[in-house]
Amino acid sequence: MNAPALTSQPTASGDDRVALEVSGLTVDLRTPSGTVRAIDSVSFPARRGETLALLGESGCGKSMTAQALVGLLDPVAEITAGSARLSEVDLVTASGKQRRALAATELAIVFQDALTALNPVYPVGKQLAEPFRIHRGMSAKQAEREALSLMTRVGIPEPQTRMRAYPHQFSGGMRQRLLIAMAVALRPSVLIADEPTTALDVTVQAQIMSLLRDLRTERDMAVILITHDLALVAEEADRVVIMYAGNVVETGPVAEVFARPRHPYTKGLLDSVPVGTHRGATLKSIGGTPPDLHSIPAGCVYRERCPIVRDACHTRPTLEPVAPGRLSACHFSEESSHV
Template identity: 75%
Template sequence: MTAAVDHRLSADTDDADTVLSVDGLTVDIRTISGTVRAVNDVSFDAHRGETLALLGESGCGKSMTATALVGLLEPVADIVAGTAMLKDTDVLAADRKTRRKIAGTELAIVFQDALTALNPLYTVGTQLAEPFRIHQGMGAAEAKRKAVELMARVGIPQPETRLHSYPHQFSGGMRQRLLIAMAVALNPSVLIADEPTTALDVTVQAQIMALLRDLRAEYRMAVVLITHDLALVAEEADRVAVMYAGNIVETGRVADVFAEPRHPYTKGLLNSVPVNARRGDELKSIGGSPPDLHNIPEGCVYQARCPLASDLCATTRPSLKPVGSGRSAACHFPEEVPNV
């Protein structure tokens, strides 16, 4: 595994706190029109007790990165390069038996659509008890007791009674709490939260994120938060990796990146937030659209939308390079970005 600074999302954190180290993850998708690269050479470290956000527009490769890590890629997708070391195990190369062993115990995921993630044919008590029976060999009575404790821990009222309810009998926010309960049941080292507050109202979103924050502190998990919500990243994440067209284009601590972005895409995202907008004002946006994955440009992936694009950007793809303490950006002109 490379130790080059310009290839990793680094932080001022002791290596002993690194629980997941992803290096060069690359995913291809086979389509009728040919093979496309959905995730390109993605690298980052997740640290115990911290939240790392993968931020970007829809289709930039965030969720594809997550599903590759947990082994849930669609049959048409292939991991063609990279490693993901979870303690001493490369989860990308692990066989099915090893993946089943670490699922929930070391690596867990919370999906954005709780209704489809939960099995409608079984009570929530049965589903919550399953990890304890499979991984810890508990009997039915003991597993049921643990399920009740979990439901109470994540704020489900009257857990002894609701244990026998089915997923459709819960609200969206309660279903999301149940998914989180299942994910943290066995105290995993890494929790991937893939758009965990999608389709929930603002109040419930705040409750769900407060729950994740409390659980992260209680279990000292590393949380990988996948989102397109800039405000959520600002409030909840310690570090951020900004993704565009399957590539990480900027990394660093959230406060540093948001205060002074060093990639034009990050600057464009931040400028599009209407902080002091008044009625009738024109809202800022990033012109154009992300490139077609079937036709990724030879040089910088962002060149078609970038105000700093030059001949160099058209011919040479920039790599992630240090732009400050614990920060990197994939741009040929990072010093000029604050003036855009």
């Protein structure tokens, strides 16, 4: 018995391919030295059948954005503004009951550390069967059949035997496959993959990303890929959201953004990738460090590291269209690709 496919209603954007519409999402973080803004008015749509990448340096707010969407923020953090509409429900204002109903059935997440995400004291077959019993009301035998089918689909060898194995008895790549199987079990319309291949070797990384790509197509999901790996984004994503200091600084189709960036930060990220260099050559990097959240500069958040900073940068730029389907938050976006 296969779980029925779920379909989300069109979002407020009017595009029936948009599964999740994030608008003005803002998260504040309470610290011993005061409250800081960790996520500042982040907006993006996630469309069915596409992979949207959230890209930026560590600490730019990618994972906190994901945690806000799935309701896993630390107690010291809270959403203070914005909306995130999924299947006609605003995740920001949704009740606990509404969120539980959407968990796994409409929105799922895959973490980077599968060993801590899986329960170490239960066999993996039991963990895979649980969503079918809870959300679909299946009997134990029916749920076990579905779990076996999932293990087979994600490429677990000898699934019938390994149903009764525990997470620590699997390799890192196999555990990640199991985590993906759990995430897609109930056919969610949106899957968030938070650094899903970080701890894996290159060959296994490629296998995991191929699996995600196939499942995205089969189940017509929107995949939100969180990463700092530009090569991964270039190969796997359709569109990209560039984040810096909790802000979105540029968005657009990956091929266009990478070919002609319209924000100096994006250009700096791309230039830092070693391409065609030889031993002993000087590697490029972005000067300085990301700002401390307690001292985000007034005006453009990137101005203290920007090579084309000017007086106008003391005023905060807004995300503005710079080409069809592309936005940039830079007063001098036309010059950015030539920095």
